[in-house]
Amino acid sequence: MYLIGLDLGTTGCKSMVFDTTGQILGEHYIEYEVTFLPDGGAEQDAELWWQYAAEAVAAAVRKAGIDPKEAAGISVSSQGCAFVPVGRDGKPLANAISWYDTRALPQARALYARYGEKELFYRLGHPAESLVFPEILRLKEEAPELYQKTWKFLMPHDYLICRMTGRAVTDPSMASGSMCYDVPTGAWARDLLREYGIDEEKLPEICEAGTVAGTLLPEAAAQMGLCCGTVVAVGMQDQKIAEEVFADAKNLDEMGLGIPDITKVFLKLKEMGCDIPTDVYTIPYGVKTLMKYKKEKEAKKNA
Secondary structure (H helix, E strand, O other): OEEEEEEEOOOEEEEEEEEOOOOEEEEEEEEOOOEEOOOOOEEEOHHHHHHHHHHHHHHHHHHHOOOHHHEEEEEEEEOOOOEEEEOOOOOEOOOEEOOOOOOOHHHHHHHHHHHOHHHHHHHHOOOOOOOHHHHHHHHHHHOHHHHHHOOEEEOHHHHHHHHHHOOOEEOHHHHOOOOOEEOOOOEEOHHHHHHOOOOHHHOOEEOOOOOEEEEOOHHHHHHHOOOOOOEEEEEEEHHHHHHHHHHHHOOOOOOOOOHHHHHHHHHHHHHOOOOOOOOOOOOOOOHHHHHHHHHHHHHHHHO
16 A cells, blocks of 8 residues: 655645655656746746646656555645636636735735734734735736636645545645635634625635545546546645654654644733734644644554
8 A cells, every 4th residue: 555645836846655654665856937927926837737746646656666556545735825716627717826926915915904913913824915815806806707707716735636536625724824714713714705705615615634535536547647536635735744744753742833722822912912923924734633643653652
């Protein structure tokens, strides 16, 4: 039995094949670029995201020399805070907007001015930046036809899983980079969406990392050199999962504060009247999944 990892970074895509002990059996890496525009825009071709992802997986499987039938599953990590509008077939309707893009800074600043910088920061965990929600507001203003045609606005992790399974899902670590994810409640900020006329149905479902998103569709399986029906698991934002794996490998308790902890810290400091800096980032992660993994690892050690 083998496991496959796929990471879609900002400028490169990598896939690795592992055995159940964590040994790397095969890997493949492909580089690509971000297109920077004169008006502050930064975009990528999401169709190339998919092509390179599929190519990286197929090459890693070939290098590993495994039988695709023995691949137990595949999961994804990716860059955060970028997104692409897709149609009902899961394919791009326009270029993906990179997290480098600054065109929606006016919308982001207006949002924070409307609600108050600190109050919104306590909820969204981000300073005012040109991220997913402000960019969707910009697109709705500047390209209303594109907004109406869009089935889902998907971040890179979500987009790859959608192309693989047909299902639009994300996880808390990815959702937190959107500026419309309510950190304390762990759900989309419905009041913000309603006030600004953004349909919640256009956002992916939020699922815990490690849960099954679905299985590989025939077309995706053929492109990736895998078998139709291979399990696809919900992943995480690349920076956060790398941090947690590193912490585990080095036997550290934590590299950062988990979502329940950071929320309690911020709210307690707020009650105390402390001035909380709003230029830091709060990135929740798959607490349940990681705690389950750590408990299972500890149980095996003590068996």
